[in-house]
Amino acid sequence: MKKLQFQACDSGDIHKLKLFMNELDEFHFVNSNEFININKDYDDSYFLGDNTETFIIWNDCSIIGFYRLKIFFNSLVYNESYVVLDPLFIKKDYRNKGIGLQVMDEIEKYVASIKINSILLNVWSFNDVALKLYSRLGYKNIKFLMKKDIV
Secondary structure (H helix, E strand, C coil), X not given: CCCCEEEECCHHHHHHHHHHHHHHHHHHHHHCCCXXXXXXXXXXXXXXXXXXXXXXXXXXXEEEEEEEXXXXXXXXXXXXXXXXXXEEEECHHHCCCCHHHHHHHHHHHHHHHCCCCCEEECCCCCCHHHHHHHHHCCCCCCCCCCCCCCC
Protein backbone atom coordinates (compact mmCIF):
# COMPACT_ATOMS: atom_id res chain seq x y z
CA MET A 1 0.00 0.00 0.00
CA LYS A 2 1.30 3.43 -0.95
CA LYS A 3 1.76 6.15 1.60
CA LEU A 4 -1.59 7.69 2.41
CA GLN A 5 -2.37 11.37 1.92
CA PHE A 6 -4.37 13.45 4.39
CA GLN A 7 -6.33 16.55 3.42
CA ALA A 8 -8.18 18.97 5.66
CA CYS A 9 -11.86 18.97 4.80
CA ASP A 10 -13.57 22.07 3.44
CA SER A 11 -17.22 22.84 2.75
CA GLY A 12 -17.01 21.29 -0.72
CA ASP A 13 -16.24 17.91 0.83
CA ILE A 14 -19.24 17.73 3.15
CA HIS A 15 -21.53 15.83 0.77
CA LYS A 16 -18.98 13.01 0.34
CA LEU A 17 -18.43 12.81 4.10
CA LYS A 18 -22.17 12.55 4.74
CA LEU A 19 -22.26 9.51 2.44
CA PHE A 20 -19.43 7.95 4.44
CA MET A 21 -21.31 8.66 7.66
CA ASN A 22 -24.33 6.82 6.29
CA GLU A 23 -22.10 3.81 5.56
CA LEU A 24 -20.60 4.03 9.05
CA ASP A 25 -24.05 4.27 10.65
CA GLU A 26 -25.15 1.21 8.67
CA PHE A 27 -22.09 -0.71 9.94
CA HIS A 28 -23.02 0.20 13.52
CA PHE A 29 -26.68 -0.65 12.96
CA VAL A 30 -25.90 -4.10 11.50
CA ASN A 31 -23.41 -4.99 14.25
CA SER A 32 -25.06 -3.51 17.33
CA ASN A 33 -28.10 -4.67 19.22
CA GLU A 34 -28.73 -1.05 20.18
CA PHE A 35 -30.91 1.32 18.20
CA ILE A 36 -28.83 3.56 16.01
CA ASN A 37 -30.37 6.34 13.98
CA ILE A 38 -29.07 5.55 10.51
CA ASN A 39 -29.21 7.95 7.60
CA LYS A 40 -29.68 10.96 9.82
CA ASP A 41 -28.85 14.30 8.28
CA TYR A 42 -25.50 15.46 9.64
CA ASP A 43 -25.27 19.21 9.90
CA ASP A 44 -22.26 20.79 8.17
CA SER A 45 -21.04 22.04 11.55
CA TYR A 46 -20.55 18.40 12.60
CA PHE A 47 -17.58 18.30 10.23
CA LEU A 48 -16.42 21.93 10.41
CA GLY A 49 -17.73 23.31 13.70
CA ASP A 50 -15.92 25.21 16.44
CA ASN A 51 -12.69 23.46 17.43
CA THR A 52 -13.54 20.65 15.02
CA GLU A 53 -11.30 19.47 12.21
CA THR A 54 -12.10 16.74 9.71
CA PHE A 55 -9.51 15.13 7.47
CA ILE A 56 -10.00 13.08 4.32
CA ILE A 57 -7.83 10.00 3.79
CA TRP A 58 -6.61 9.45 0.23
CA ASN A 59 -4.99 6.41 -1.37
CA ASP A 60 -3.77 7.37 -4.84
CA CYS A 61 -6.75 9.24 -6.36
CA SER A 62 -9.42 7.61 -4.21
CA ILE A 63 -10.94 8.77 -0.96
CA ILE A 64 -10.83 5.76 1.34
CA GLY A 65 -12.02 7.32 4.58
CA PHE A 66 -11.94 10.23 6.95
CA TYR A 67 -11.58 11.15 10.59
CA ARG A 68 -12.90 13.96 12.76
CA LEU A 69 -11.09 15.58 15.66
CA LYS A 70 -12.84 17.70 18.27
CA ILE A 71 -10.44 19.78 20.36
CA PHE A 72 -11.22 20.58 23.99
CA PHE A 73 -9.02 23.18 25.64
CA ASN A 74 -8.52 23.27 29.42
CA SER A 75 -11.23 20.74 30.22
CA LEU A 76 -12.60 20.73 33.74
CA VAL A 77 -13.51 17.05 33.37
CA TYR A 78 -10.03 15.72 32.60
CA ASN A 79 -8.02 18.69 33.92
CA GLU A 80 -6.17 19.03 30.63
CA SER A 81 -6.63 19.85 26.97
CA TYR A 82 -7.40 16.86 24.76
CA VAL A 83 -8.69 15.77 21.37
CA VAL A 84 -11.62 13.42 20.81
CA LEU A 85 -11.28 11.23 17.73
CA ASP A 86 -14.80 10.39 16.59
CA PRO A 87 -15.35 9.00 14.08
CA LEU A 88 -12.55 7.30 12.20
CA PHE A 89 -13.92 5.64 9.07
CA ILE A 90 -12.10 3.45 6.55
CA LYS A 91 -14.01 2.01 3.58
CA LYS A 92 -14.65 -1.71 3.87
CA ASP A 93 -12.32 -2.73 1.01
CA TYR A 94 -9.38 -1.01 2.73
CA ARG A 95 -9.78 -2.46 6.23
CA ASN A 96 -7.33 -4.95 7.74
CA LYS A 97 -4.49 -3.73 5.50
CA GLY A 98 -2.48 -1.70 8.03
CA ILE A 99 -4.17 1.57 7.12
CA GLY A 100 -5.40 2.11 10.67
CA LEU A 101 -1.80 2.17 11.88
CA GLN A 102 -0.84 4.80 9.31
CA VAL A 103 -3.89 6.91 10.10
CA MET A 104 -3.36 6.75 13.86
CA ASP A 105 0.30 7.69 13.41
CA GLU A 106 -0.76 10.75 11.40
CA ILE A 107 -3.38 11.70 13.99
CA GLU A 108 -0.92 11.39 16.88
CA LYS A 109 1.67 13.51 15.05
CA TYR A 110 -0.94 16.19 14.33
CA VAL A 111 -2.19 16.27 17.92
CA ALA A 112 1.39 16.56 19.22
CA SER A 113 2.02 19.43 16.75
CA ILE A 114 -0.82 21.45 18.30
CA LYS A 115 0.67 20.86 21.76
CA ILE A 116 -2.05 18.57 23.10
CA ASN A 117 -1.03 15.48 25.05
CA SER A 118 -4.12 13.26 25.02
CA ILE A 119 -6.47 11.64 22.54
CA LEU A 120 -9.79 10.20 23.66
CA LEU A 121 -11.83 8.01 21.35
CA ASN A 122 -15.02 6.00 21.30
CA VAL A 123 -15.24 2.49 19.93
CA TRP A 124 -18.20 0.14 19.92
CA SER A 125 -17.72 -3.05 21.94
CA PHE A 126 -18.47 -5.22 18.87
CA ASN A 127 -15.63 -3.66 16.88
CA ASP A 128 -12.93 -6.15 17.85
CA VAL A 129 -10.52 -5.09 15.10
CA ALA A 130 -10.52 -1.46 16.26
CA LEU A 131 -10.29 -2.46 19.93
CA LYS A 132 -7.19 -4.56 19.21
CA LEU A 133 -5.60 -1.77 17.16
CA TYR A 134 -6.14 0.88 19.82
CA SER A 135 -4.93 -1.44 22.60
CA ARG A 136 -1.82 -2.29 20.58
CA LEU A 137 -1.14 1.44 20.20
CA GLY A 138 -1.34 2.01 23.97
CA TYR A 139 -4.90 3.32 24.35
CA LYS A 140 -6.51 2.30 27.63
CA ASN A 141 -10.11 1.95 28.65
CA ILE A 142 -10.83 4.75 31.14
CA LYS A 143 -14.60 4.49 31.45
CA PHE A 144 -17.60 2.46 30.37
CA LEU A 145 -20.76 3.87 28.84
CA MET A 146 -23.63 1.92 30.31
CA LYS A 147 -27.29 1.87 29.35
CA LYS A 148 -30.49 0.52 30.82
CA ASP A 149 -33.78 0.55 28.95
CA ILE A 150 -36.54 1.58 31.37
CA VAL A 151 -39.56 1.23 29.13
